Amino acid sequence: MVQRQALAGLLWSTQIYIFDVNQWFEGDNPKCPPPESRKRSRNKHWRHLNSMRILSMPDKWEYPWFAAWDLAFQCVTLSLVDPGFAKDNLWFLLFEQFQHINGQIPAYEWEFSDLTPSGARMGRLARL
Numbered sequence: 001m002v003q004r005q006a007l008a009g010l011l012w013s014t015q016i017y018i019f020d021v022n023q024w025f026e027g028d029n030p031k032c033p034p035p036e037s038r039k040r041s042r043n044k045h046w047r048h049l050n051s052m053r054i055l056s057m058p059d060k061w062e063y064p065w066f067a068a069w070d071l072a073f074q075c076v077t078l079s080l081v082d083p084g085f086a087k088d089n090l091w092f093l094l095f096e097q098f099q100h101i102n103g104q105i106p107a108y109e110w111e112f113s114d115l116t117p118s119g120a121r122m123g124r125l126a127r128l
Contacts, residue, residue, distance in 0.1 A: 012060060043112050
């Protein structure tokens with residue numbers, strides 16, 4: 001019963017993750033552009049990141065943002081009930097919409113360039 005509840009929680013926390021970093025920097029209304037300070041803020045080297053994917057999130061209510069570290073660990077457990085979904089989530093990190101040209105995968109939404117242990121490991125896996 002505990003495992004069933006845990007797996008249900010993982011399945012419940014999947015959601016569509018829509019984030020176009022370039023559009024966030026440029027704004028979506030030419031008549032009302034974002035402040036210039038935004039162009040010097042976090043994730044400025046990740047303008048290529050454009051996600052319209054269904055991903056496993058850390059927690060739909062408390063932490064509803066992307067984190068590669070959490071996603072990788074959740075996919076191990078998700079593979080018990082939906083191996084295809086788990087595999088797709090890991091592959092998404094290696095697509096050109098996510099992965100940086102230097103091979104780094106985004107760490108988490110607040111600063112994609114941060115280095116996390118999982119980011120370093122998955123970057124090595126991508127090169128294999």
